[in-house]
Amino acid sequence: MRIVVDHDKCTGLGMCEAEAPDLFEVQDDGSLVLLNETPSEDQRAAAEAAVESCPTEALSIVED
């Protein structure tokens, strides 16, 4: 499982960080940093919650 951020869509609203603070962090300039691009299976629920909570649909999960 790999998380992909569409930085053109992301505006740094931070819902993903609220859902999964181990995976996402919004920076001072509003940009999003992926703390862990390939989360473990036990982080799947948090990752999916983050993807679904994004108001700009900027996140997706890719199964490699």
Add this chain to the structure above:
Amino acid sequence: MSERLIVVGASLAGMRAVQTARKAGFTGPLTLVGGEEHLPYDRPPLSKAYLDDDEPTHPEFPASANMAADLDLDLRMGTWATSLDGERKVLGLSTGEELDYRSVIIATGASPRTLPGSEDISGVHCLRTLDDAVAIRSALEAGARTVVIGAGFIGSEIASGARKRGLSATILEALPVPLVRSVGEEMGKACAELHLSNGTDLRCSVKVTGLESADGKVTGVTLDDGSTVPADLVVVGIGVIPNTGWLKGSGVTLDERDGAIVCDETLNAGLPGVYAAGDVARFPNKLFDGEMMRVEQWTNANEQGTLAAKNAVNPAEAQPSAAVPYFWSDWYGHRIQFVGIPQSDEIRVVSKELGEEKFLALYRRGDRLTGCISIDRPAQIMKYRRQIMQSGSWEDALAFAGVS
């Protein structure tokens, strides 16, 4: 007995509800009823990027286009629900049809309050739907002198959009300080400052008495001091009313004040199998000691659409609503963010205490952190949201902010 799940209202909460129902394993007949002709679309951009001076992006949700096939969904756009009979378990539609159901999720949202006497005058709009946004955008393109009635978030975003195009913008507000009920006095002043420093003529403590028009087109807004503010575009942003008129006599409990649907903590609307989600629902929020609240926010619609569907599909394991409200608003290139609830025992303007320019304030209730507002501090706001979500203490929040 019918197995059907009907979702009434095809905006964010309704769309999340049908998606979640399937994801939660519901295999029975699933119907989505939506009053507008447009497939479900996203509303926050309508008062923001959609008004910008470039080719507008259609705000349809990417999932909308194929949702009927993807979700095996009986999709009925351009159709209004007209009645609900909780005893017979039947929903009436504007087409004259009746649909029987096992469960219903009501996500009919809210409608803007309008200005009496404005119905037959062109150039006067509210902003709720895509059609509203198209009309406002077109007026801005024509170079309209823009007057906004009500200094709330929607109106402020429209004023910001007009200024971005170099147009004149005036905001008329009845209260002495804008947004007092949403964020409190000092924070309302901080927001008002953004208008003043960006050339918007914000006039507080004024009373609108009517509209002036010529040939059916608006030409100005009249005030109680006898003056007239010239206008080609008037946008009315003075709050919304839940869309529940069609539920009178249904057995669903409606709040006396505003007609909102009164729910229990699982979003059940007081009848077997009937739930509500989004702007239309007043519910006890477990995270804030069960305080009844109605939340007109994107994140609330997103979360409650999901929760109502899970609970409708699996009522034996129904979960309570316990979310931290969150909204954002973009003005003049600045982002205002608010998490939690504004009603509080104390508000500390932390940025002032620290001598920092970018605004940050914390809200206390009892010994807990219950709210936070910031302007242009996107890295911090969600950290406070997590603290609120975890019922974090006031002391810890102050320590985190670097004040005592």
